Amino acid sequence: MAEDNGGVLDFVGVGFGPSNLALAVAVQEHNERCARAVRAEFVEAKPEFGWHTGMLIPGATMQISFLKDLVTQRNPQSEFTFLNYLTERGRLTEFINYKTFFPTRLEFHDYLQWAAAKVDASVRYGSRVTAVREVDGVFEVDVDGAAAGRLRARNVVIAGGLSPQLPPG
Numbered sequence: 001m002a003e004d005n006g007g008v009l010d011f012v013g014v015g016f017g018p019s020n021l022a023l024a025v026a027v028q029e030h031n032e033r034c035a036r037a038v039r040a041e042f043v044e045a046k047p048e049f050g051w052h053t054g055m056l057i058p059g060a061t062m063q064i065s066f067l068k069d070l071v072t073q074r075n076p077q078s079e080f081t082f083l084n085y086l087t088e089r090g091r092l093t094e095f096i097n098y099k100t101f102f103p104t105r106l107e108f109h110d111y112l113q114w115a116a117a118k119v120d121a122s123v124r125y126g127s128r129v130t131a132v133r134e135v136d137g138v139f140e141v142d143v144d145g146a147a148a149g150r151l152r153a154r155n156v157v158i159a160g161g162l163s164p165q166l167p168p169g
């Protein structure tokens with residue numbers, strides 16, 4: 001975990017759902033080929049990675065093609081593609097024979113979990129960003145929870161997702 005009391009990060013990512021997970025993969029791939037590494041830290045309120053876990057209804061499928069995964073449109077040769085996930089799980093042939101572009105949400109959740117465990121990123125799980133303020137051109141990000149503290153960064157990437165709106169009853 002990067003220090004939170006001295007250095008200024010390139011960015012802090014608020015939330016670690018699919019949006020910032022995809023960004024973390026892009027940062028890793030950038031850092032592997034560039035001399036100057038991008039320094040980033042992510043803060044996620046959940047205790048571990050999860051993608052709308054209350055809605056993983058058996059049989060429910062994705063609304064988008066598996067090709068719209070975390071990386072394919074940016075880098076089809078990435079090790080983080082859905083096809084590489086299937087290969088590592090030993091499910092590539094089975095998925096092809098299934099003749100669909102739309103995996104189940106359960107399988108796509110497993111793909112996202114696999115990528116979150118594999119990516120080289122610093123994530124403060126079980127922690128919530130409670131405030132962001134700009135001081136002399138640097139953002140101060142207050143973090144509450146399991147990894148509480150204050151992060152300082154030149155940029156903040158907010159990917160906190162949506163909040164469910166439930167009618168009364």
Ligand SMILES: Cc1cc2nc3c(=O)[nH]c(=O)nc-3n(C[C@H](O)[C@H](O)[C@H](O)COP(=O)(O)OP(=O)(O)OC[C@H]3O[C@@H](n4cnc5c(N)ncnc54)[C@H](O)[C@@H]3O)c2cc1C
Pocket residue numbers: 014015016017018019020043044045046050051052055061062063064127128129130159160161162
């Ligand atoms: C049931 C359902 C099915 C869907 N199916 C599809 C689909 O098939 N295809 C598709 O393209 N899209 C689908 N979506 C749309 C969905 O928005 C995206 O799939 C995706 O979840 C967006 O990712 P995200 O990272 O932007 O947001 P989220 O997945 O919502 O992640 C945001 C994360 O930020 C965290 N967070 C929020 N505030 C803070 C804070 N202050 N501090 C720390 N952490 C914080 C949350 O805990 C959460 O983990 C679906 C959405 C739902 C609800």
